[in-house]
Amino acid sequence: MIATTLSERRVRSRGGLVGLAVIAATGLCLPFASAGQPFLLMLASHALIAAILALSLDMLTGNTGLLSFGHAAWYGFGAYVAGLLSKSVSSDIAVLILLTLAATLLVSGAVGAILVRQVGKTFAILTLALSQIMFALVFVFSDITGGEDGLQGIPMATFFGAQIVSPATWYAILLGALLLALAGALHIRHAPLGRAWLAIRENSERARFIGMNVTLLKLISYMISASLASLAGLLFVLFNGATSPDLLHWLESGKVLMYVVLGGVGTIFGPVIGAVVFTLAEHYVSSFTDAWLIYFGALFVLIVIVAPGGLFGGAARIATRLSARKPGRRAAQ
Amino acid sequence: MLALSLVLNGIVLGSVLLLFSLGLTLIYGVGRIVNFAHGALFSAGAMAGVWLVASGVPFGVALVVAPVAVGLIGVLIDWAILARIRDRPMVDSLLLTFGLALLITGILYELGGRNVQIMPVPQVLGGVISLGGISLPTYRVFVSVLAIALTIALILFLKNSKWGLRVRAANDDPEMGACIGIDRERLMHSVVGVSAALAAASGVAAAPIFTAHAVVGDKILILAFMTVILGGLGSLRGAVVAAYAVGLILVFGEGYFGGQLALMLLFIVVMAMLINWPRGFFGEGRTE
Structure with missing residues (x-):
């Protein structure tokens, strides 16, 4: 019995x-594929931020079953706190991450304790x-x-004095953050x-x-989830150089929820893939119609x-079923 | 003087809120559904009302036609969409109504909801009523009276009609209700229809005060959620008391601290309330 659980665990972690x-690998190949198309790299960077955000909601909903309809609260919180801190305290990304996380843990701990x-x-x-x-x-x-105009003029982020300028560097940072977060989620x-x-x-x-x-x-x-969302907000605001109240709107919460639902609640990889697919789809759909909210809502309803x-x-269920057969076959050999 | 005027305005807001939250409570009681799309239906009602009045329909007629139309849409939504997830876990119903809210908002945007539309106050109800130095627009008095009258009518109907009996039975115990022959599907269609019509009615009635656009219902939805939590989810009399409490807290907060801080104040009050009384004022809210 114990042996099967162990091997099962090994299979899963593999x-x-x-x-x-x-x-x-996909993430690393993209800069080469998008050489000469700076916009594509930008879009991919936004998709990565969305993926981190989706993962953060999955840390809450997928793990404990608590469904948050306002996850944009922490995304926006991180963005505004980081933005304000970088204007007033320091533009060093390491300092900003530490301070923003501390603030998020404090506030989300207090609110979460009641929630x-x-x-x-x-x-x-x-x-x-x-x-x-x-x-x-x-x-x-x-x-x-x-207010309505959003937070503007956020200084360029630095890392120990060196400015983080090139889009490729940003892309690498975002990809690294996503991979770290994913590894952490898988480990937990x-x-x-x-x-x-x-x-x-x-x-x-x-x-x-x-x-x-x-x-x-x-x-x-709840606190881990809020912190990761706020980290996504921090990365967004430093990458983007500005933020607007739209980040906190319930439509944004709806989008995050959509990433997770589209990908599959609790599957860890699902929401990440959902976020990437959805961000790309949103970009291409909104380029030929501005009624994308209708398609978005209809798709949401349909998927549920x-x-x-x-x-x-759905795909993961099939994969589990397939991999569940393997140990049996191995045992028979 | 300011305080008294704030009390009156709080009662006006509370009345609108009451009418709106009743639909939320009703649909929750029978279907155990928290309807995130309720605010979008409010906006739909407001926009339909403005459109009807703008195309020459008298205000009184619009006040009836728009809710009936939205009510029918509600029946359609229940039949086509909500019925698909009747026996699914609670999470699915939350997600589904949230998706519906997005969908309806998207449709309203395309129907001209991006611009704020003004609904003129009907002439009969124009003017101001003065009482001992305090003045209140006549229309606000009308809205409060209308909302209170509709609420009383609904409660009487729930208490005295066959339909009300079925609703109360399904509210207390849906499975037992089904056992004694209540057609849950048809009951749910009617409840969602009535609930949507109530949302639309409050939308039309409040349109001259709140104006009409695609997301006008957002703020009132949040207020209504605070109301049903304060009163206890599914508790009718709790919702009545809570609606006025929320109305007064909000108007007083706005009067003394400014609009957005009032919302924060309300949220803090609700959170504080939840620590000790998670089941609302009368302790009869459901926690599930």
Whole structure:
């Protein structure tokens, strides 16, 4: 019994490594494929940020089953905090990351402590409300955040004095951040913490009965998820040089949710692929029609009805079924 | 003086909110669905009302026609879309109505919802009512009276009609209700229809105050969510009390601290409330 679980785990983590390698290879090949097309590299960079954001929501929803309808709150929070800090404190990216993460952990810990005590629907509603509050905050402090116009004139990010200028460098940083985040998510998934989260997702009452501190575990998941989202916001604002309140709008939360649902909740790779596919699709669709929100909404509805596991979820199920046969065959040999 | 005027305005906002949240409570009670698309239906009602009035239909007629039309759309949505996920986990219904909100908002954008449209106050209801030094536009008084009247009518209908009996039965125990022969599908169609019509009715009625555009319902949806949480999810009398509480908190916050901070204040109040009373004012909200 133990032997099968171990081999199963090895198979799965090998699957994770293969996935990581594929994403790394694809990501590394792209700059060569897009040589001479600077716009393509830019689009890919935005897709990478979207992928980190999608992964951050999957860290919460996929792990503990808590559904956040206002994840843009933390994305925007990170973007604004990092933007304001880089204008006032330092433009060093390492300093900014540390300070922004500290701020996010502090605020998300305080808010999350109340939020994660709520179950299902109340949690969903409150997360949506939270994002609206963050949206409103931008306008309350419009003299420092720029209000409707957005936060402009963010100095170029530096790393120990060296300016990060070229799009290729940015692309490498973003790809590196995504790969690190993915590796972290995969590691946690198989670590005791990740196992405990899955137990909560499947049945939080049983998890409590076997002695888990469900509230604390949910809070940890919420804070990690918020931090990763805020990191995505930080990367966005430094890469983009400006940010607008649109980042905090519920449409943005809807998009993040769409990445995760499209890719398959809890599949780790699914949301990342969903984010990339969706960002590219959004770009090409919105170039020939401005009614893309209709297609987007209709697709959302359709996926929830037809393929609740998402596109990647369906593929992953088939893959699991295939790999589940392999150990048996090996045992027979 | 300011305080009294704020109280009156709080009651006006509370009344609109009440009418709007009733639909949310109703659909939650029977279908256990938190309807994220409720705000989009509010916007749809407001835009339909403005369009009807602009094309020469009297305001009174628009106030009836727009909600009926949106109500029928609600029935259609339930029949075509919501019925597909009846027995799925709760998460799916949340995602689905969220997707619907995006879809309806997208359609409203294409129907001219990008621009703010003004609904003129009907002439009969123009002017200002003065009472002991405090003045309130007549139209606001009308909206409050209308919302309260509709609410009372709905509650009486729920208490005294066959339909109301079925709704209350399904609200208390959907499975048992189905066992004693309540056609859940048809009941759900009607409930979603009524709920959509209520959202649209509040949208049309509030259009002269809030104007009309594709996302006019966003803010009121958040306020209504705060309302149903304060009152307890699925609790009708909780929603009644909470609607006025939210209306007053918001108007007082706006009066003393400014518009956006008021929303924050409300959020903090709701969060504080949840720590001790997660089931709302009357302790009868559902937590699931």
